[in-house]
Every structure is written in C-alpha cells, then in structure tokens.
Amino acid sequence: MQKGNAAYIKTVNKRLILKCVVEEAAVTRAAIAKKLSLSKPTVSALVNDLIEDEWLVETGNIAASKDGGRKPVSLTFNAKRSYIAGIDIGGTNVELGITDLSGKVCAFREFPTQQHLDHNLFEEIKRHVESMKDQLRIKYSDILGIGAGVPGVTNINEGVVIEAPALKWKDYPIRELLIQTFHLPVFVDNDVNINVLGEHWKGVGKNKQNIVYIAIGTGVGSGLMVNGQLYRGSNYSAGEIGYLVTDKNEGNEYHPVHKGYGYLESVASGSSISMQMSERLHENITAQKAFELYIEGHEEAIEIIDQALANLAIGITNYVSLFDPELVILGGGVSGSFSIIHKKVMDVMKRYTPQQCEIVRTSFGKEGGVIGAAALFFNEYEGLFKI
Template sequence: MQKGNAAYIKKMNLKLILKCVMNEHCTTRANISKKLALSKPTVSALVDQLLDEDWIYETGDGEASINGGRKPVNLMFNPEKGYIIGIDIGGTSVASGITDLNGKVCAYRDFPTQVNLEHELFKGIKQSVESMKQELGIDEAKILGVGVGVPGITNVKEGTVKEAPALKWKDFPIRERLKEVFDLPIYIDNDVNISALGEHWKGVGRNRKNLIYIAIGTGIGSGIMINGKLYRGSNYSAGEIGYLVTDRMHAKNYHPVYAGYGFLESVASGSSIGKQLSERLGRTVSAKEAFSLYQKKELTALEVIDFAIENLSLGIANYVSLFDPELIILGGGVSGSYHIIRQKMAVIMKRYTPRECEVVLTTFGKEAGIVGAVALFLKEFDTLIDI
C-alpha cells in the first residue's frame, strides 16, 4: 500500500470513529470495532490518537459483560475541542454567535443592519465577536473558523455576493472584507441555504436526506437538500422560488415590488402583503397587522392574503412535484402566521401534487442563522468532524 493511501485511510477511519462516538453519545472501543468492522488494535490506536488530540475523552466505567471481567471504559465526544464563529447578515439585523462543535450557541450578539451598512457593518461584526470571545474567555487557538450567511446569490467558491438587493450589494467581495477582520478560514453562502444546512444538522430535518427549506419574509427563498447534500445549481442560484410564476394572467402585468425580486415574492412575501394592503387601505400596514386583519375577516385583507396563500401554495406544490422531498420546512417572518393559513394551503397543495408532503415550521428562533453558518463551516472545512 502506498504511503499516501495509508494516510488517507487512516484519516477516513479517524473520521468514522469520531462520528461513531458523536452519534452514540457514549460508547466503547469494543462497540466501535463491532459497528465499523475495524480490528480492535486499529480502533485502539486511533482512539488513543483522538484522546491525545482532545477530540474525545474517557468517562467512568461501562457495564460489565455477562461473563464478568474488566468493565469497558466509555468514550464521549468533546464539543469544547474547538469553537466556530457563525454570522448571519440579514437585511434587518446582523446576528453573530460563537458555538461549540455540537452547535450549542455559547454567546450571541446582534445589531441593526441598515444604519451600519455603509461604513460600520464589518466594524460592528468585529466588535461583536471580540465581545463574545472576552465573555467566554476562549483561547484564540481554539476558534477553528467562520461561517457566514448573506441574503443574496453567493458565489461560494470566490466568496463574492453576486446580488443582494436587501444590502444593495452587487458583485461584493465579502470574503475579502471579512479577511480584514478575521485571520481564519471563512465560508460564505446564501442565508436560506445555511438555514437548510442547520435544520438538516440540528433541527427538524435531522435524519432526512431530502428536504426543502423555504423562508418567507421580505422576499421568498429556499434551500434544497438532495441525498443529504446542498444543491446550489450551476450558477449558485438554485432555490430561487421567489421567481416562480404561479399566476399566468397576473404575471402579464407583473412589475417587481423591488428590483431583483421575482413574481411569487411580489404577491406572497411579507413585504408585498404589507405593501399591497397599505396601498389599498391608504395607510401603512405591516405583514403582522395584515394577518391580524385577516383573522378578523377584514375584506381587503381577505382578498390580498387569500391571493397570496393561493400563489404560495402553488409554488410549494410545484416543488413537491419536482423534487419529491421528505419534508418542507417553513421559516421567515410570515411562517409565524402559518397556523392561520395552514388549512387553506394544505387543501390547495393536495389538489395539485401527486402525493402529500409534510410541511412543518422551523425549530429555530433568532439563532437559526448562527447554527446554519456553523453547519456550513463544518460541511466545507476539512476537519475530522463530518456532519
């Protein structure tokens, strides 16, 4: 066997053993050997290496075998082996957090986006991270890197944002700018993509190989997981569900609510619902108030939101027919009103799909983007952890 092949096999076995310890939460050398079909000497040597490098630790004694004899020593994953910085740059706020290797958010900060967008955005990110590091007292060497989500089409290879209307960015060199702040590996992707990764890693999408995450807020976007892998498309713009045309007649007179937004967003996003109702009622109405009026059966709100529900349901039905996912996960501000529109959506989707698909709400709150950004880093960076 060539030396290079031997090193590769060793690293792959280390990853398998570490993943086994992580998945089992508490296991033994003997169980690992049996589960992975590796020899006991091989497992013992690699476990010793993981112990020396602090990836795992020994704890207590396991149960004795039925034949008596020495009790096996339990092995557990050490989530404090390293930490990761997660950053979610949104159109409204910039959230940042530091997590351990299990995705536990150990510290969290946020600040408004728009007032800081021109000059103070990256300075604010640096100040937030420095504040969290000081709070946690983390050794700099333990921070492995940075994961970042942005609300726009992102070239993940080049680290540039091709277009992000909410941030007024076009061909923006975000990785280059972040390199001025962090001397660490940095991985960047669309914010909805990282939300899909976060749900797949630690959320309601765990143990599902095929899922769609749809965020309904200022715009409408989606992240697509196929066979456990994020699908980005040939130009990194897969999942732009907001551009779906769900009403041919209305599409003839379609004019974007904002430049860079698509037809479905123009009729079913939170911002468009609020805008349409504001124009028709002659006063400013937020999406939240719009759904409150809808519950009170205010006629104009009924017309606007019923039309939005119909188009949104058709868009999601198209996804179900096209991708046959195990699960559809809804996030974003409008998802908070899902209980109001759930039944109508289900009826429309059932009518137009070959089979029913479970639709659920995201399991995360304000920390969703942080967990997703960390999941992105662990997916892309070559560590022993394989999520």
C-alpha cells in the same frame, strides 16, 4: 503503502471513529472496532490520538463485564473542544452566534442590518463576535472558523455574492472581507441553503434525504436537499422560488418590491404584504401587524393576504410536484403565521399535486441561521469533524 496514502487512511479512520462516538453518545474502544471492522490495536492508537487532541474524553466505566473482569472505559465526544461563529446577514437583521461542535448555540446577538450596511457592517459584526467570545471566555484560537449566510445568489467557491437585492450587493467579495476581519477560515452561502443544512443536521429534517426549506420573510427563497446533498444548481441559483410566476395574467406587469426581486416574492413576501397594507392604510404596517389584522377580520388585510397566500400556495405546490420531497419546512419571519399559511397551502396541494407532502414549521427560532451557518462550515471544511 505510500506515506500519503497511510496518512489519508488514518484521517478517514479518525473521522469514522469520531462519527461513531457522536452517534452513540458514549461507546467503548471494543464497540468501535466491532462496528467499523477495524482491529482493536488500530482503534486504540487512533482513539489515543483523538484523546490527546481533545476530540474525545474518557468518562469512566461502563458496567462490569460478566466475568467480573476489568470494566471497559467509555468515550464521549468533546463538543466544547472548538467553536464556530455563525453569521446570518438578513435584509432586516444580522443574527450572530457562537456554537459548539454539537450545534448548541452558546451565545447569540443580533442588530439591524440597514443601519450599518453602508459604512461599518463588518466592524459591527466583529464587535458582536468579540463580545460573545468574551462572554464564553474563549480565544480566537478556539474558533475553527466562520459560516455565513446572505440573502442572495452566492458563488460558494469564490465567496462572492453574485446578487443580493435586499442588501443592494452585486459581485460582492464577502468571504474576502470576513477573512480580513477575522483571519479565520470562512465559508459563505445563500441564507436558505444554510437553513436547509441546519434543519438536516439538528432540526426537523434530521434523517430525511429529500427536503425543501422555504423562507418567507423580506423576500421568498428556498433551499433544496436531494438525496442528502445540498443542490445548488449550475449557477448557484437553484431554489430561487421567489422568481416563479404564479399568475400568467399578471406576470408581465408586476412591479418588484425591491430591484431584482422576482414575481412571487413581489406578491407574497413579508415586504410585499407590508407595502400593500401601508399603501392602503396610509401608515406603516408590518407584515406581522397585517396578519394580526387578518385574524381580526380586517377587510383590506384579508384581501391582500389571501391573494399573497394563493400565489405562495401555487409556488409551493409546483415545487412539490417537481421534486417530490419528504418534507417542506417553512421558515422566515412570516412563518410566525404558520397555521394560516399551512391551511392555504394544503388546500391547494390536495387539489393539484400527484403526491401529498408533509409541511412543517421550522424547528428553530432566531438561532436557525446561526445553526445553519455552523452546518455550512462543517459541510465544507476539510477538518477531522464532519457532520
């Protein structure tokens, strides 16, 4: 066997052993050998390497064997061996965190996007990452790399944001700028793509193969997982639900809330609801406030939100009819009004789809983008640990 092939097989087997220990939480060398159909000497040698590299930890003994012989040693995964910096750059806020290898968010920060967008965005990101690093008492060498999400179509191979209307970015070299800032490996993708990865790894989408994640916030976007794999499309723009036209009578005459926004997000997003309410009431009304007024029976709020949700429900219903997912997950700021949205969508879905689909709220709060960014890193990084 050539040395290259031997090294590759060794790496693959180490990944399998790590995966086995992570899934079982605690396991013995003998159990690993049996499960993976590898020889005990091979497993023992590879486990010793993984212990030396601090991927695995020996945690004492499991129950004694029936004949009273030597107790086998249990192995556990060392989730604190390394860390990932996750960055979710939204149109309203930038949310950042440092996770361990299990996806646990060990530190979290956020700051307003627009305040720093045009002059010191990356300096502010670095300041917060260094603050979290100091809080956790870790070094940059403890951080494997960075995952980042942005609200726009992103060429993941080149690390370039093709277009992000909420940030006014076009052909923006974000990966290069993050590498220059941190000198670490960096992977960047659309923010809803990272969210669907996060939900599949640690959230309500765990153990599901076909998932749709829809984010309703400043805009409306979605991430799509087909047969357990993130589907990005031929031009990295799969899942751009915000561009769906859900009313044929208005589709040619709509006015985008932000330049570059599609029809659906211009009539059903949080920014659309906020803008319409603010114009009606001649004061600044947030989407959250609009939903509060809706619950109180405010006439203008009911009219605007019912119209927005009618369009959103049609968009989601079409999605379900096309892709037949196991699960639709709703996230984003407006998902805070999940009970209202859920009822409207389910009423429309029952009328029009060939198959029903479960619709649930995201399992994460503000930290969802950070977990998703870490999931993106592990999904793309060619290291020993894979999710």
